[in-house]
Each structure stands twice: as C-alpha cells, then as structure tokens.
Amino acid sequence: MTRSTNEDMGRKLNPRIEGLAQSAIRAMTVECAKVGGINLAQGICDTPVPHVVADAVATAVADGFNTYARCEGVEDLRRVLAKKMRAGGLDYDAETEIVVTIGATGAFQIAATALLQPGDEVILFEPFYGYHVSTLTTLGLVPRFVPMAPSASGTWTINDNALERAVGPRTRAIVVNTPANPCGKVFSRGELTGIGKFAAEHDLWIFTDEVYEHFVYDGLEHVSPAAIEGLRERTVTMSSLSKTLSVTGWRLGWMAADARWARAFAQVNDLVYVCAPTPLQVAAACGLKKLGPDYYAGLARDHQRKRDQLCAALSEAGLSPHVPQGAYYVLADSSRLPGVTAMDRAMHLLRATGLATVPGNAFHTAGRGDNLLRFCFGKTDADMNEACLRLKRL
Ligand SMILES: Cc1ncc(COP(=O)(O)O)c(C=O)c1O
CATH class of the missing domain: 3.40.640.10 (Type I PLP-dependent aspartate aminotransferase-like (Major domain))
Known part of the structure; x- marks a missing residue:
C-alpha cells in the first residue's frame, strides 16, 4: 500500500464542514447569471453608494x-x-x-x-x-x-x-x-x-x-x-x-x-x-x-416604495406576498407555480420570467417553506420596474 493511500484514508473533511452546502442563494445567483436574468435572490444591494x-x-x-x-x-x-x-x-x-x-x-x-x-x-x-x-x-x-x-x-x-x-x-x-x-x-x-x-x-x-x-x-x-x-x-x-x-x-x-x-x-x-x-x-x-438623519429616512422611504411596488406586482401575479415590516425581502406564496419543491418553483419562475428568487425551504427546517419564494427588493429602480413588469405578465 502506498504512503499516499494511507494518508488519504486518514485525511478527510471536518464533518461539521461537510454539511455546508453552497447556499441556495448563491446557487440561484449562478442559475440567474446563466440566463442573464434579474437577480432578486441575493441581497447584494446594488443601489448606489453615497x-x-x-x-x-x-x-x-x-x-x-x-x-x-x-x-x-x-x-x-x-x-x-x-x-x-x-x-x-x-x-x-x-x-x-x-x-x-x-x-x-x-x-x-x-x-x-x-x-x-x-x-x-x-x-x-x-x-x-x-x-x-x-x-x-x-x-x-x-x-x-x-x-x-x-x-x-x-x-x-x-x-x-x-x-x-x-x-x-x-x-x-x-x-x-x-x-x-x-x-x-x-x-x-x-x-x-x-x-x-x-x-x-x-x-x-x-x-x-x-x-x-x-x-x-x-x-x-x-x-x-x-x-x-x-x-x-x-x-x-x-x-x-x-x-x-x-x-x-x-x-x-x-x-x-x-x-x-x-x-x-x-x-x-x-x-x-x-x-x-x-x-x-x-x-x-x-x-x-x-450623512444626516435625512439620509437614513430616505433609505426607509425609497425601500417602502419598492416594497409596495413589488407586493402589488406579486399580488397581481397570484403570488400572494407576506408584506414585510422591514428589511428588503418579501416572502410570497408560490403554491400556484408548478413543481413539488420550492427549488422546482424557483426554477420554473426563472425560466418563465428570468427572475431569480430563493426557495423558501432555505430559511426553514426540513419539510417547511416549500410554498414560499423570497424576492429581494434592495435593487435599482430600473431592475424593480422590469421585474414587476415581468411578474405581471406571468
Ligand atoms: C440578517 C443578515 N445578517 C447579516 C448579513 C450579512 O451582513 P454583512 O455583509 O455585514 O456581513 C445579511 C446579508 O444578507 C443578513 O441578511
């Protein structure tokens, strides 16, 4: 038996790391890039830096x-x-x-x-x-x-x-x-x-x-x-x-x-x-x-407007939103989309509209969240307008 085989047998990943799958968010970002879609999956926050x-x-x-x-x-x-x-x-x-x-x-x-x-x-x-x-x-x-x-x-x-x-x-x-x-x-x-x-x-x-x-x-x-x-x-x-x-x-x-x-x-x-x-x-x-208080107030005002725009488009598309009180994500009910798992539904939406979202099970323990998709609205106005148009056409 060669020395390297022995070493391979002894060398393995820490089991705590083995479970660390690529996050669903990053996976959807990759899928989105493949189709040149609009990434509403990751909270990248592509609004301008002051x-x-x-x-x-x-x-x-x-x-x-x-x-x-x-x-x-x-x-x-x-x-x-x-x-x-x-x-x-x-x-x-x-x-x-x-x-x-x-x-x-x-x-x-x-x-x-x-x-x-x-x-x-x-x-x-x-x-x-x-x-x-x-x-x-x-x-x-x-x-x-x-x-x-x-x-x-x-x-x-x-x-x-x-x-x-x-x-x-x-x-x-x-x-x-x-x-x-x-x-x-x-x-x-x-x-x-x-x-x-x-x-x-x-x-x-x-x-x-x-x-x-x-x-x-x-x-x-x-x-x-x-x-x-x-x-x-x-x-x-x-x-x-x-x-x-x-x-x-x-x-x-x-x-x-x-x-x-x-x-x-x-x-x-x-x-x-x-x-x-x-x-x-x-x-x-x-x-x-x-940056004074007006800057922070502006952040809340702009994002509330984007939240309302996205929630209205989701309602029109039959993806009933849980309207958020804060942050810049919406969890929406995706049960009307075909598929068994949340990932099936996220992939269906990506293929149909070019919009990337995160499957809801990524935020839940096993067996929960399959009827939810997460949409990010920390996006530019241009992206939000286009995303909402596509949702309304779904
Ligand atoms: C709840 C929460 N905490 C932390 C982070 C990451 O923050 P940071 O970029 O400061 O590491 C995020 C990013 O999406 C988040 O949603």
Whole structure:
C-alpha cells in the first residue's frame, strides 16, 4: 500500500464542514447569471453608494491609510459608530465596547466563538437567516428553532410556549434578527421585553443582528434589544454598513457589548482577520460624519416604495406576498407555480420570467417553506420596474 493511500484514508473533511452546502442563494445567483436574468435572490444591494462615502476611499488610500489598523478598528470609525448608536438609544464606549468587524457575518462568528462552547444550544426564530445557522453548526453549536407564524395582518408572531419548549439545560443564547431576513419582521418593544425576560430567566446571551436597522416601514420603530432596560449586559449588538451604505463588498460591520466581552471580541477579531480593511474604515467614518438623519429616512422611504411596488406586482401575479415590516425581502406564496419543491418553483419562475428568487425551504427546517419564494427588493429602480413588469405578465 502506498504512503499516499494511507494518508488519504486518514485525511478527510471536518464533518461539521461537510454539511455546508453552497447556499441556495448563491446557487440561484449562478442559475440567474446563466440566463442573464434579474437577480432578486441575493441581497447584494446594488443601489448606489453615497458620494461622500465613495469619494473618501481614494483620499484615504492617498493619505496613507493602507496598513493594519488596530484590531478594534479605526478610532475615528468607532467614535462615529458610538454616536450613531447613541441616536438609537444605545450607549457604548467607543474605546472599550465597540469592535469593527468583517461585516456582521464576522461579528456573529466572533460572538459565537468567544462566548459559546461546542455542544451549547442556541435558539433561533424560524424562518431564519441561513448564515446564522451554518455559523453555529460549524462551531459545533446546536441550533434550536422557534417557528414564527404569519398572522392575517401579515406580521409574524412568536408563541411563548414555543420559546419555553425550545430551551433546555444546555441553552446558552438566543438570536434576534430585527428587522428580520427573510420575513421582514420588526420586533416590537413589547416582544423584545418578553424575549429579554425569557433570556434573563434562563441566563441566555442575546445575539442581535440589526443589519437592516434603517429599513423599517409604515412608521414603525426599530428597537435594539440592548436599549431595553436590563438587557445591555447580556446582549451582543451587531450591525453593518453593508446595507446602510450599499457597500456589501467592503465587508465592514461592527459589534458592541459590555467592555468585559468586547476585549475578547477584539482578540478573536485579531486572530482570525487581524482587522477590517483600513482605508475603507477611514472612508466610511468620513462619509458617515456627513450623512444626516435625512439620509437614513430616505433609505426607509425609497425601500417602502419598492416594497409596495413589488407586493402589488406579486399580488397581481397570484403570488400572494407576506408584506414585510422591514428589511428588503418579501416572502410570497408560490403554491400556484408548478413543481413539488420550492427549488422546482424557483426554477420554473426563472425560466418563465428570468427572475431569480430563493426557495423558501432555505430559511426553514426540513419539510417547511416549500410554498414560499423570497424576492429581494434592495435593487435599482430600473431592475424593480422590469421585474414587476415581468411578474405581471406571468
Ligand atoms: C440578517 C443578515 N445578517 C447579516 C448579513 C450579512 O451582513 P454583512 O455583509 O455585514 O456581513 C445579511 C446579508 O444578507 C443578513 O441578511
């Protein structure tokens, strides 16, 4: 027997990675490119980057901000983020409680790595954001799901008994995503207070992903769990500039928590990523200083208009939408399309209209979500107009 065969027998993928299939979202993006379609699958966010942000990149590079930054992030950016969070009722110290990360994706990975141990259980609401689940499982953590149900008014509700059923002796954390991807739920202050009480009773961390914090509609309020009395100490607040500034490729996010935990987050950030891209941090800080509340209000207004446009076209096409309160996705009932699985229906829609969507089962545990497709409306007006025309012709 040759040496290499022995080595092959001993060398194999970590089983936790084997289950990490290419996400359905990326798969649909690939299928969409093959037919030159309109990609309503991935939340790429192809709306324009604000000039004050884009213009600052070349200056940052020319000014020499091209080397490693501190692992906590560029000081100027942390100060701007602290100020921005203060406007949302969150009080974090820029020096000791904020870490700039490789997107909210990096932040979530760091929080789970720093605070949890293999075998620990984490509660998530379903429909869920797949990256949350995959990040947990690749770290040897065990997701426990609490299904949400759409009500007649279109909002998604949580059943308190389901929360109690999901918790056990090894449960250590609960994930909140508000506004939520994919269902667009905006958690109310009352709901978050209830979740906070539950977390306190069972001594759980609250991991909150707020990347869509500025995409909230119908005059609703975005509430950060850490802004609720008594919750700050057990909460890790995560957000990102990806969606807010249409810079998903810059990979800039942040996490904020009590200084005791934030120090460890900076160390894990250093170990895995060293730092987020320095010139982009400098440019983002410079741009954010120039963007006022009108910019954020404009984001909500523009996307509410796109939401309404898409929901109207979906209704006309017989794909009844669950109208979202926030974020920029619509889950729509696709049962009128031919096929057995959600992927069959997504592929049918792509062939018939050139519109790529995400099969609903990508956001659910096995056997659920097959009647749903997710449509993204974080798109340019031109793409939205064309997509809605095609839907109406379906
Ligand atoms: C809920 C949620 N969290 C995080 C992300 C990724 O954020 P980032 O680009 O900051 O890593 C996304 C992107 O689609 C998302 O929908």
